[in-house]
Amino acid sequence: MAKPKFRELDIAAKSYMEGLHFVSQHPMFAPLASHAQFVRREGNLCPENGWAVTTSTGHIHVHPKRRALSEEWIYILAHALLHLGFGHFQVKERQDLWNAACDCFIAKFLYDMKLGRPPAGDGRVELTAGSEEDLYLSFMERGLPSSFHNLGTAGHGYQDMILNPRTTGPSYWNNDNVNWQDCLGKGLTMAVTSAVNVTAGYEAYLGANQDVLTPALKARNWFISSYPLMGAMAADFKIIEDPVICNRLSISVAAVDAEAKEIYVNPAAGLDEQECRFVLAHEFLHVGLRHHARADGRDPYLWNVACDYVINQWLMEMGLGAFPRIGGLHDPDLKGMSAESIYDRIVNDIRLYRRVATFRGVGLGDILPPRVPDWWDRNDGLTLDEFYRSCLSNGLDYHYEQKRGLLPAGLVEEIRALSQPPILWDVELAKWFDHYFSPLEKVRTYSRISRRQSSTPDIPRPRWGPSAGDEDGRTFGVVLDTSGSMDTKLLGKALGAIASYSLSRDVPLVRVVFCDAAVYDQGYLAPEVIADRVSIKGRGGTILQPGIDLLEHAEDFPKNGPLLIITDGFCDRVKVHREHAFLIPKGQHLPFVPRGKVFRMD
Known part of the structure; x- marks a missing residue:
């Protein structure tokens, strides 16, 4: 005797059952779902191109063959149940406009609730009316906007609410005495209670295994x-x-x-x-x-x-x-x-x-x-x-x-x-300067005599100053990002800080390179020139590597001279082989992890 063949559940039915199970277990919709009757068979009232329609008697007719994801069925069934819970089955002069107004409010409710996924579109609805009645009157005066079409679940050209429907066969489900608004109220109470219990740790999250808590x-x-x-x-x-x-x-x-x-x-x-x-x-x-x-x-x-x-x-x-x-x-x-x-x-x-x-x-x-x-x-x-x-x-x-x-x-x-605030960026930058440029020891020298005293104008006297040769090699390089994304205030703040610290650390000259999509070598500039008006070249794209390579291979730049790279962070990965630091705006991040220090300007 041949073994009986069992018919596996088709994909459409499986997704529908998963959506129905979720809605039936959801604390907000469980009271409504327990009193509603879901009809999913051939010849029901659902249009051929629709998903589901709801009747005033509490029957929800679902298309028996349409395929959808379980998240979409959750949205469709919740939409149908909310028509009952919100008391939308009312007789109006323009029943189609009233149905559209109700669909708009339910779509916005489900979008704000982040429940399920609509079969078409993202479900986003912007409403100015305070109620379905106000929105219905607006539609009566101005007509139905195109953006509010097809927000229901019955498909194009059909209404998903049916008053006094025709019977589709024998039914023993009596919903005449069900107070749907009261069911929704109980569901809201259960949802709030469940949320408190989940937060307190005495109930698992919705859809989670109870054993995981x-x-x-x-x-x-x-x-x-x-x-x-x-x-x-x-x-x-x-x-x-x-x-x-x-x-x-x-x-x-x-x-x-x-x-x-x-x-x-x-x-x-x-x-x-x-x-x-x-x-x-x-x-x-x-x-x-x-x-x-x-x-x-x-x-x-x-x-x-x-x-x-x-x-x-x-x-x-x-x-x-x-x-x-x-x-x-x-x-x-x-x-x-x-x-x-x-x-x-x-x-x-x-x-x-x-x-x-x-x-x-x-x-x-x-x-x-x-x-x-x-x-x-x-x-x-x-x-x-x-x-x-x-x-x-x-x-x-x-x-x-x-x-x-x-x-x-x-x-x-x-x-x-x-909890104390972190060290300010300019203080960290000052420490960086102290690390590379220690104070110069001054000596008495006759190379630059001081002002002679009036009582003895013929006697020259030495003055205090740095010894000859101490300033040799006392410099550093600056690669300045001059792309269009760099803020002018940021550039001014960075250059002002560099000029001030260079003067205070007895740095006579600074090697400056502007760099956007090309390299603009400015040579050696005195701190006083940097503190004055500087003509910026560039304002194009951002490619910093050529500017860094220029300084690293320049014959007139010391091999141990550090680099200070000023950028807004919107740059590609760079390779730096000598001591360096980055100066970027606060809140910005480099697209790579540099080996040098990173200072973030306020």
Whole structure:
């Protein structure tokens, strides 16, 4: 006997069922969907080129063969249900214009809600009327604009609302006593309640597997909703609970990757929600207090251990979560000490502290090393650094504003210290000049005699000045981006700073090169000339490499002379083989990671 052949579900039906399941489970639409009847069979009221129509009796007739993505079916079915929930089935003089007005409001509602995807167009609707009735009266006076055509689900030339429809066969579904507006009200209440529960961590996100809401995710959601000090950082970090990844990285409990904004929690550790709060707060403080950037050449593991002692002591004083049962680093004798002081203490007994275990494991730090060692000095690293500092700074202000309780004095001091504004760009540029151009020692010389005294006009007297030859080779090169995108104020500010610092550092001449799509060699200019009116050449495209090559290979330019490259950041990758620095506007980033310093002008 041959085995019976089972017919597989076609693609159109599969996508429709996925959309219907989502809408039926959505807290806002679930009460409406439970009372509506969805008709998807041959011979229903849906037009041939339509998607779905809704009747005043609560029947939603869906095209039985049309293919669409599940996101599109979500939009179509939600659109149909909202006709019932908004009470759109009213008798009007121009039923077609009333239907169009209702379609406009539903399209705008779903677009603002970001639910599903319309089958045609992006669903964007701009309305000036305050209600469907006002929009209907506007259509009656001025006609229906072309941009408001085909916003319904019935197809071109058809209305997707049908009053008093003809019967399409026997039906035992009685919707005569259903209050559709009341169903929508219940759905809105359920949606708000669900949103609060999701934020609090006691309910999974819509469409997510209920099993994924682990204690670590509940703890993370608790920080977002209830603990402003670390809420911003908790919202920006991704929690990874994959035992395979944790075993590969040798993570026994938890670790943090500040560069990737990821926190790894090993589910095999068996932490409960309170313990997860403690562990996550521990990792947040590692990043927020810039422990990775503050190592400053110290042994990474011992520095990590010192920071762990400080953080765990603070968290226990704050009563934040529960200290993990599997252990951690805590020593009451180290209370009140800074991480730097603890490090200086533990390096005297390296053998003992090499055997202690962080949350990652014995001999391993829970601050994962970055993929690129100097990522804190890169453009994006600086942005992350500022982000982490601002998270803790703003969180501290919210903590006190909402009177969330006392915090350890050491933690508050570190956050306040990290919240101080960074060094101004002109101060950093001055340090750069000091590095290459140390002050000249003046000597008594007769090469340029000083003004003679009136009492003894025949006696020449020496004056103080730099010794002969000290100014030789005391210069640097400037490659100035003179493309059309460079702001004139930016050029003036940069040239003014260069002239001022050159004069104060006894730099007699500066080699200047203008560069846009071509190179314009200006030769050596005195700082006084740069400070005066300078005629800029260029204002075309941006190609800086020829200007850099000119200075690097110029025979009249010292081999050890540094370069200062002034650009707005809209340039291609360049190669510089000598000491150099970039001067760019604040907020701009170079399309590459330079080896030299980067100063950002305000």
